[in-house]
Amino acid sequence: MPHEEHQGQGRRELPGHIAAALAGAGGATDSAGQPWAGRSLQGEDARIHNFEDDDGTADPAYLAAVGALLDGTGGEAGVVASLATARVFVPVVAQLAQEAEGVDGLHADKQADMALVTLKAPDGRTAMPVFTSAAALEAWHAEARPVAVYAARAALSAVSEGAQLLVLDPGSDFTFVVRRPAMWALAKQRDWTPSYLDDQLESALASAATAFPAVRRVETRPGAGVAARTADGQVVSGGGAGPELQVVLYLEDGLDAGAVQQLVSGLNEAWANMEAFAEGVDSIEVKLQRAAQEPGLH
Structure with a gap:
């Protein structure tokens, strides 16, 4: 400065x-x-x-x-x-x-x-x-x-x-x-719930994803940007400035790169038009998983 x-x-x-x-x-x-x-x-x-x-x-x-x-x-x-x-x-x-x-x-x-x-x-x-x-x-x-x-x-x-x-x-x-x-x-002067702990937000994101049949399930987790470091290098699980919300999309098999890109673009647009997303999310990272890799499925 x-x-x-x-x-x-x-x-x-x-x-x-x-x-x-x-x-x-x-x-x-x-x-x-x-x-x-x-x-x-x-x-x-x-x-x-x-x-x-x-x-x-x-x-x-x-x-x-x-x-x-x-x-x-x-x-x-x-x-x-x-x-x-x-x-x-x-x-x-x-x-x-x-x-x-x-x-x-x-x-x-x-x-x-x-x-x-x-x-x-x-x-x-x-x-x-x-x-x-x-x-x-x-x-x-x-x-x-x-x-x-x-x-x-x-x-x-x-x-x-x-x-x-x-x-x-x-x-x-x-x-x-x-x-x-x-x-x-x-x-x-309102209470604040981090987006990655907001069950209602996760449900809203999943609801919007129902318009995309290739999405089998949506899960939210803390993003990598939540973490911060102290001056001596200790990693702290909070206080970071990066993407705080990770959205995991479990997708059906067989999608090519173009279909995946179109899908993610459509979801981003749908989410951006949601009030809960616009007010509650600072920034996100999207992670893609095959539906066969979903926990509990073998």
Whole structure:
């Protein structure tokens, strides 16, 4: 990421558009037309609404959920659920807005606006970095200003910035990626079920496949992209940014390459038109098996 410089020594107030994004981004409604109004982040269910006594450390519930993920006793859903009431830090940096020419051709003082930071994921999508502790943010970008917000508010800001991913603690010992469906669930303050654990989604995919007689059965599993790695190389079964859903198609024998390609293309189109698929799946990988290889068949 380019290294931006802060101009001037004093701390500046956030401009209105940035403050508005952090306070309640995403407009009056979400992409489904549902109003954001009523999704309060105050009260006992969100007791960390005020940050006056914040010591800048990571939320204990998040640390516990990540610990469970690392030792194999927890999963991605637990980590995302822990973020529902967690405080995080959004990095805001100065970007040069104007540089005037002064006397004798010398440059006058530069003016800088504050801007949210976004990144490009390896697949080209926009990602928004978020940090669970002030120390993690400072280690990543020493000149970024940490703005304390709810993780849900950070998700709303990501929506406003056109980001499809939240990246928690990039550059740290363990980086956890919140994919688009989980990010939207967090923004909407709804529970999130990973697509590979969603029985209703599996049934919907199988139902759509009935229009293709060559498909004998459909099965969903975690995709290879679910896995992430810690800084020391430990493989973790959650937090990855790649395809999170593997769809296994058990096909009748005798199909040639052209027929298989046409079949998969037709299924992809059918699935893409399903609301449950569009909202619940970030990305998929398709695995083809002969029906004779289906478990239980010999």
